[in-house]
Amino acid sequence: MILVTGGAGFIGSAVVRRLLRDGHTVRVVDDLSKGYVNLESDAPVEFIKADLRDPAETERVFEGVEICFHLAAKIGGIKYFHDFPATILDENNLMLSSVFRAAVKHRTKIVYVSSSMVFERTSIFPSPESAVFESPPPVTHYGFSKLVGEYYCRAFNEEHAVRYTICRPFNAYGPGEHPEDEPGIAHVIPDLARKVLNGDYPLEIMGSGEQQRCFTYIEDIADGIVTAGLHPKSENDDFNIGEDTPTTVEELARRIWELCGRSEPFQLAHAPALQHDIQRRIPDISKTARVLGWRPNITLDEGLRRTIDWLRTSVPAG
Secondary structure, eight states: EEETTTTTSSSHHHHHHHHHTTOOOOEEOOOTSSSOOSTTTTTTTTEOOOOOEEEEEEEHTTTOOSSEEEOOOOOOOOHHHHHHHHHHHHHHHHHHHHHHHHHHHHTHHHHHEEEEGGGGGGGOOOOOOTHHHHHHSSSSSSEEEHHHHHHHHHHHHHOOOOOEEEEEOEEEETTTTOOOOOTSOOHHHHHHHHHHHTSSSEEEEESSSEEEEEOOOEEEEEHHHHHEEEEEEEEEHHHHHHHSSSSEHOOOOHHHHHTTTTSSOOOOEEEOOOOOSBOOOOOOOOHHHHHHHHOOOOHHHHHHHHHHHHHHHHSOOO
């Protein structure tokens, strides 16, 4: 049995679909706090609504589980990180404690889905996995909480022999990622695409537009996480999962504008950057390619087309 925590969320549901494609038996646990479920209603999974902050509930969902993909976390856009620091630290740490203690009891391997945010203060580009030890700790509470989870992996391995694999996805996007109403809560691609589809002009972005990201299509992210989690050479190791070609936010906005078919000349308006908006985030994926034989397959333009098509048909305008 494979357990996916946060399996109704954006990345979690993609991981579930990838596992089901390969014939695995999957149990999903989620508290449905996002208010929507990305899993298909007829998905052949065991679904449990549970609060992983509660050790007793967590222990119950770990019964019979050999591998746990742990994605459940309090997460949001940049403004969420700024507005709810105590919530992020407190609730994510409560979940980590419950999950790892359950893993000890049930001898479960943990595939911990961390974040590229652990590299937010690095000056090493592209950033190899080792940069996490060579860079200052994250300044955002979310990035720090994700780094704490990586330390949980190593500490519980050293003291309790809990097996682990750490995956760090970089800037996942694609169908299933919903735009949010409040600026800064949403991730950049659904936020920009909704603005373009709604006719906003000029197109507003936060900051200069020179920020660099490596946007990675959701199916590639899920494939990388599952490949890493189940690969025999991945045990007790960490891997960057993502596209390694950077794109500026301005270039991203221009591509979305053109793919949406807007007739007006492309024009940006610049809102003030939010605090802790990282300027560069670029992974070195050479270790992932060498050890796991994994690289992303979907180009940015193809991924954006699929995402825009989904937004047109699945997300109400407004």
